Amino acid sequence: MDLNVDIGSLRLKNPLIAASGCFGYGVEYAEVVNLKTLGGIAVKGLFLSEREGHNPPRIVETPAGMLNAIGLQGIGVHRFVAEKLPDLYSQGATVIVNICGSTIDEYVEITRILADADGVNAIELNISCPNIKAGGITFGNSAVGTSEVVQAVRSVTKLPIIPKLTPNVTDIAGIARAAEEAGADAVSLVNTFLAMAIDVETRRPALSNGVGGLSGPAIRPIAVRMVYECSQAVTIPIIGMGGIMTARDVLEFIIAGATAVQVGTANFVNPNLWPKLLADLKEYLSRHNIERVQDLVGTLELTETQVWNSS
């Protein structure tokens, strides 16, 4: 059975990736998870410099999900390369570095630093964090902004580039198309949905940041629809995510058109869910006589009345 999937020039040993922001820098999980068995690890978003993040409370639970407004607390790209990357490299992890910038120059500068380091397998462009005011999302909110960031980063690296898209737009497929045309190797989607929870006793937002990003099983059907929608608009691979808890959920994204998937919030519930995800995925492929997981990508069966296209 062949579980390999290709994201541009990068071959993943299986389609299961730990999602950025939900798996620290990967090394935190090394005692519990065999890091090299994952298809990839998308590490926590990095700016050029260290970043403090928002004041607590940073998370709140909601029905079948949670809101977060961490504010991209992080150690910055230099400390990541010096302190975390060698560990990930020596453990055989496939490392996708998620990067954020306040300016296009910052994305380019971080990319240059990572391209020179050993052990970086791909770069995920965070142009979709809903929780910070400057940067990131201001690019990802429009096709033009997305295109500008992708082109600038493309010009300085041959590493696979994966812009991570926000669902908080009216036309996500149009943005995916802009990313493809600008030279992206793949797109990943979706980041979290901008959301709010209120403490009715105090009449204040539950998060110190006021608003946050909704993740977890609650968002999965919307994410699946968006992956399907983008798969109709682009030919580059899609990395799907949003509320995956089980192999059944993984399969839903793959059938909708995702070549690989990221698992985020589920790590908090079950830090070593990977062996079971993989075993259940294999069991499905075997039961359906599918030799290569790539053969399942985008195999959604539709009747004439079910055909749907947003554009």
Place this chain on the structure above:
Amino acid sequence: MPVDVDARVVSNIRLSDDYNVVCLDAPALALGAQPGQFVMIKPVTGFEPLLRRPFSIFEVLPTSNSAPTGFSLLNKRVGIGTEILYSVEVDQEIRCLGPLGVPFTLVGPPQEAWIVAGGVGLAPFLTLASALQQSGTPTTLFYGGRRSADLFYLDAFTQLGVELVLATEDGSRGESGLVTAPLERALTASVVSAKPTLYACGPTPMMRTVAGLAAAHGRPCQVSLEPVMGCGMGGCYSCVVPVCNSEDEPTHFVRACLEGPVFDSQTITWNRL
């Protein structure tokens, strides 16, 4: 190294309408657990609530040959997760990840240990008192609750040789008022005699007061903090605490699950907690 196990409920002891102690069969987890460490538990398999909850390890449960068979949790029902834990049935299985976090640093004789607990903040201190007893460290528990019926396990501490100083807000047991009042008097009186190390866990205002008293009297103090936690593994960055380790360093956030839950109280920037 933490393990993630399905732990069987051995007993659910209802202490009051709010408090209970749940004993869990989990030898692999209990082995190697140190005072002050915690577990992340998932009392339901569904999505309500979705996330695990952090709990201090209340007791390590021994067999007759004193090899650990499991551990217990002290629970107070305040929300959806603790409500479920209050109602668990014997033989039910609960997913438990642990032991996690930085434990208490133990003092030994001739130093004394003064433990300060408020309400459910008693949770990390039975294991601590046990360890202190084994080293022969004189130990006092300053324990405060809303009312007499909210003070638990007094006999267990007494049997460990712990001296008790009690306070209740309604005056129904011990001194009337907050437990920090007798603590302050004792610290003032102890200037020339005992040189206690303080250990505190309870409501944030209580811990802030204890940290202030420790600083004023030049005594070391370890606090066990209980911020909202997402994962317990360092993955999510939700449980951060503002700390400052030296004067030339700005206050910054560190993850309580990895660098805590036990902190030196002098490193906490209390006005931002």
